[in-house]
Amino acid sequence: MASVTKIKTYHFLPYKYGSELLLDIGRMETLNHFVLDSTLHQLSFYEILFIEEGSGTFTLDENKMTISPRTIFFTSPGQIRRWDIEKQIKGYTLFFEKDFLHLFFSDELFLYRFQYFHQYSRPNEMQIEETHFEKCLGLLHEIEREFGQLQNDSNHLIRSLLYQLLVVLNRYYAGVYDVQRDTYVHADFYRFRSLLEKxxxxxxNVESYTRMLNISPGFLNKICRQFSGLSAQQMIHYKRISEIKKELYQNKSAKEIAYEFGFSDPSNFNRFFKKLTGTTPQQYRKNM
Structure with a gap:
């Protein structure tokens, strides 16, 4: 029986500053725990990393990304991570629980409106020009200053700064990857993304989701292509592959994973995985 690789999970500390605050900020070079952890780990919250200096690689799920100045990494809850540092990293980490925004905006779909979160078909990072990076740092400095003098209404001010930063980053991301940047394309698309995660x-299959959404398959495909460049079925496949790869990290057998993900037998699972990735599950695990 294959041995199981234990993946650490880091959870948010909401009462670090006394009263509940579901967002935090820090300098990457001063945090010794999940930031820069060279072992496999995951977070139960959202994180955005702003690299000012340093080199190496940051692996997020199966994607190995190069660390360099003016690079920004976006991570969503549950993604498998690992750092491989060559030259000391300096920069900011901004991390938060979804409820920090969801409860205020009364919108369960809020974070699905941004292109860079819950992304499994496009990059989870971008490198931006210096003036854009400086604008982001300006907003981070304002958040950091507020943490230095917390008051009863600080969570409102910090939330407004985070909202501004998320929108600005969405514009930059759309510009770098030439994708739709409008955060209000169609509510059914965000509902589909949310349902897909659950x-x-x-x-x-697409029909299962269109029944839950009470829309036609044709309409769902139209809005998926408009916002993601993928069909609805492709989005479903990409999501499943992304999650299967996480299971392969933990050394589960192909048979175990096949039945867990609803395949009738391991051979069908192998064919599905190879069609989407160009490699078998066994080869993928070996390459890891």
Missing amino acids: KFMEDH
Whole structure:
């Protein structure tokens, strides 16, 4: 039986500053825990990393990304991570629980409106020009200053600064990757993304989601292509592959994963994985 690789999970500390605050900021070079952890680990919260100096690689799920100045990494809860540092990293980490924004905006779909979170078909990082990076740092400095003098209404001010930063980053991301930047394309697209995160294990075809959304398959495909460049079925496949790769990190057998993800037998699972990735699950694990 294959041995299981233990993946550490880091959780948010909401009462670090006394009263509950679901966002935090820090200098990467001063944090010794999940930031720069060279072992496999995951977070239960969102994080955005702003690299000012340093070199090496940052692996997020199966994607190995180069660390360099003016690079920004976006991570969503549950992604498998690992750092490989060559030259000391300096920069900011901004991390938060979804409820920091969801409860204020009364919108469960809020964070799905941004292109860079819950992304499994496009990059989770971007490098931006110096003036844009400086604008981001300016907003981070304002958040940092507020943490230095917390008051009863600080969470409102910090939330407004975070919202501004998320929108600005969405514009930059759209410019770098030439994608739709409008955060209000169509509510059904965001509902689909949200459902996909919750239902991908048991629902594998477009019709299942269109029934839940009460829309036609044609309309769902139209809005998916408009905002993501993928069909609805492709989005489902990419999500499943992304999650299967996480299981392969933990050394589960192909048979175990196949039945867990609803495949009728391991051979069908192998064919599906190879069609989407160009390699078998066994080869993928070996390459890791």
